[in-house]
Amino acid sequence: xxxxxxxxxxxxxxxxxxxxxxxxxxxxxxxxxxxxxxxxxxxxxxxxxxxxxxxxxxxxxxxxxxxxxxxxxxxxxxxxxxxxxxxxxxxxxxxxxxxxxxxxxxxxxxxxxxxxxxxxxxxxxxxxxxxxxxxxxxxxxxxxxxxxxxxxxxxxxxxxxxxxxxxxxxxxxxxxxxxxxxxxxxxxxxxxxxxxxxxxxxxxxxxxxxxxxxxxxxxxxxxxxxxxxxxxxxxxxxxxxxxxxxxxxxxxxxxxxxxxxxxxxxxxxxxxxx
Numbered sequence: 001x002x003x004x005x006x007x008x009x010x011x012x013x014x015x016x017x018x019x020x021x022x023x024x025x026x027x028x029x030x031x032x033x034x035x036x037x038x039x040x041x042x043x044x045x046x047x048x049x050x051x052x053x054x055x056x057x058x059x060x061x062x063x064x065x066x067x068x069x070x071x072x073x074x075x076x077x078x079x080x081x082x083x084x085x086x087x088x089x090x091x092x093x094x095x096x097x098x099x100x101x102x103x104x105x106x107x108x109x110x111x112x113x114x115x116x117x118x119x120x121x122x123x124x125x126x127x128x129x130x131x132x133x134x135x136x137x138x139x140x141x142x143x144x145x146x147x148x149x150x151x152x153x154x155x156x157x158x159x160x161x162x163x164x165x166x167x168x169x170x171x172x173x174x175x176x177x178x179x180x181x182x183x184x185x186x187x188x189x190x191x192x193x194x195x196x197x198x199x200x201x202x203x204x205x206x207x208x209x210x211x212x213x214x215x216x217x218x219x220x221x222x223x224x225x226x227x228x229x230x231x232x233x234x235x236x237x238x239x240x241x242x243x244x245x246x247x248x249x250x251x252x253x254x255x256x257x258x259x260x261x262x263x264x265x266x267x268x269x270x271x272x273x274x
Contacts, residue, residue: 084236158205183199
């Protein structure tokens with residue numbers, strides 16, 4: 001037992017030291033809390049516990065009546081609470097992370113969110129960024145100017161999308177079940193446009209690469225749902241990946257930090273009451 005305890009302490013210390021090699025500064029962090037009435041997100045800062053750019057939510061594309069909201073505590077059992085409900089197809093929920101005021105957008109960014117596709121549909125969606133949010137109009141192309149990870153529930157795949165176009169080959173992530181939250185996370189470097197450390201439901205996803213995640217392409221952090229699709233999101237997080245001053249982290253440390261942050265988000269989602 002003592003040997004196991006010592007081993008556990010060594011492993012824990014190793015993890016702490018690896019995580020200490022880098023720091024994560026919050027840019028956008030959320031905690032959606034249901035109240036006695038439904039709360040529309042468009043034009044508000046609802047649910048934002050960290051908001052470094054001092055931004056508000058923007059709703060784009062979609063139908064005029066498709067406004068993402070935080071469900072009320074009295075909503076029927078089929079509508080979970082304490083999350084953001086992207087109620088209508090072809091809808092974008094985004095927020096500016098561009099430099100503003102005393103905040104400067106960092107070059108290295110980690111993005112993560114929990115996403116669920118409810119109901120019986122062939123869902124598609126995306127987690128990532130927009131250079132410019134699409135116009136708010138019926139039948140608008142909701143993926144216009146989107147750079148991020150495209151999620152295909154039917155095929156069980158992730159695929160890179162660059163400025164609204166699918167690129168490269170899809171990566172299989174196994175069965176994506178409706179009514180289940182999955183955590184999607186990844187790191188980007190806006191100086192090179194590189195994508196790295198992609199995870200799905202806490203597991204690394206290989207075979208996805210890009211140089212499209214530039215500073216211009218990532219002005220807005222967002223979640224988007226495709227045609228005939230719906231989505232719930234929670235634990236939407238955008239954070240800086242930065243080394244302590246005068247110290248450059250090893251690539252393994254960066255990978256560990258991204259995986260740890262993503263895994264923790266998935267754990268928190270599962271532990272929360274819906």
